[in-house]
C-alpha cells in the first residue's frame with residue numbers, strides 16, 4: 001500500500017490541494033492520504049513551522065506532497081509568535097529548507113513542458129546543498145579571507161569592513177551524485193542530451209573540475225550526449241529555442257535562476273511543478289508560494305498542484321497514471337474554456353480542476 005503525506009500549508013495551499021486531490025483516484029492511483037500540519041500557522045500557534053508530528057508523518061509515508069508555505073522576515077516572525085515564546089530565541093527556518101536539509105534532498109527537479117503545442121519538454125536539475133548557496137557568505141573580512149581578496153582594486157579601495165565574499169562550494173561527492181541523477185533522469189525521461197550550465201570561461205578552476213567529473217560520469221552513459229554551455233547562453237536558448245534541451249543540470253544558484261526561467265518559459269507559476277529528491281527521501285511541491293493576496297478567492301490555478309501529483313506518481317513508478325494526468329491538463333489548456341485567469345480564462349480553482357478530472361475520466 002502506498003501512503004502519501006499531504007501538507008496543504010498556507011495561503012492558496014489548502015484550496016489548490018482540495019481541488020487537486022480527487023485527480024489521484026480519478027487516475028486510478030491507489031494511495032492512502034494522511035494529512036499533516038506545516039507552515040506559518042504552525043509557527044503562529046506552536047513556534048515551530050514543522051512540528052515533530054509532521055516529521056513522524058513524513059518518516060512513515062512513501063512520499064510527501066507540500067502545497068505552499070508562507071515565510072516572512074525576521075521581525076514579522078518574532079512578532080507573530082505566541083506571546084509566551086517571544087524573546088526565547090526560537091528561530092523561524094523555512095519548512096522548505098528544513099525538509100531539504102534534514103532529508104538530504106540534493107536534487108531539485110523541474111519539468112519544463114509546453115502543454116499548449118508540444119514544442120518542448122525538458123527538465124531542469126538544480127543542485128540543492130552546495131554551490132554559491134552553501135552558506136559561506138561573509139561581510140566584513142579579516143584574516144585569510146581578506147588576504148585573499150585585498151589585492152583586488154575595488155577591495156583595496158573599500159577596505160575589509162566594506163567588502164563581502166561568497167564562496168562557491170563544489171565537492172566531488174556533491175557533483176558526482178548530481179550529475180549521475182541528471183543522466184539517470186535523461187535515461188528515464190527518454191532525453192538524448194544532458195546540458196551542464198556553468199561558466200567555464202570565467203570560473204576557470206572550479207568549472208574545469210566540474211568538466212572532468214562530467215566527462216567521467218558521462219562515460220557510464222554512452223547513449224546520451226552531453227555538453228557544457230555558459231549559463232547566460234542557456235538562459236537565452238531556453239527562451240529562444242527551448243526544444244533543443246533534454247536535461248539541463250546546474251549548481252545551486254545557476255539552477256535556481258534557470259528553474260524559475262523554466263517556469264516562465266512554460267507559461268507561469270500556475271503550471272510549474274517540482275520534486276526534491278535525495279538518497280534519504282523526497283518531497284513534491286508546486287513551484288509557486290502561498291500567494292497570500294489571492295488566498296481564499298478561489299482564483300488560483302490548480303494545475304501546478306495537479307502536475308506535481310503527476311510528478312510524484314512518476315517517481316513511484318506509476319508512469320501511465322502520470323502521463324494520463326499530463327495529457328488531461330494539456331487538453332484542458334488547449335480547449336481554453338475552463339482555465340484560470342493566469343491562462344487567460346475566468347474559471348475558478350475548482351472548475352478548472354474538475355475539468356481536468358472529467359477529461360481524465
Ligand code: NAI
Nearest residue numbers: 068069070071096269270288289290291292294300301342
Ligand atoms: P507566490 O508564488 O506566492 O506568488 C507570486 C505571483 O504568482 C503572485 O502574483 C500570485 O498571484 C501568482 N501565483 C502564484 N501561484 C499561482 C497559482 N497557482 N495560480 C495563479 N497565480 C499564481 O510568490 P510570492 O508572492 O513571492 O510569495 C508569497 C509567499 O509564499 C511568501 O511568504 C513566500 O515566502 C512564500 N513562498 C513559498 C514557496 C514554497 O512554498 N515553496 C515558494 C515561493 C514563495
Ligand code: MG
Nearest residue numbers: 256257259260
Ligand atoms: Mg527560486
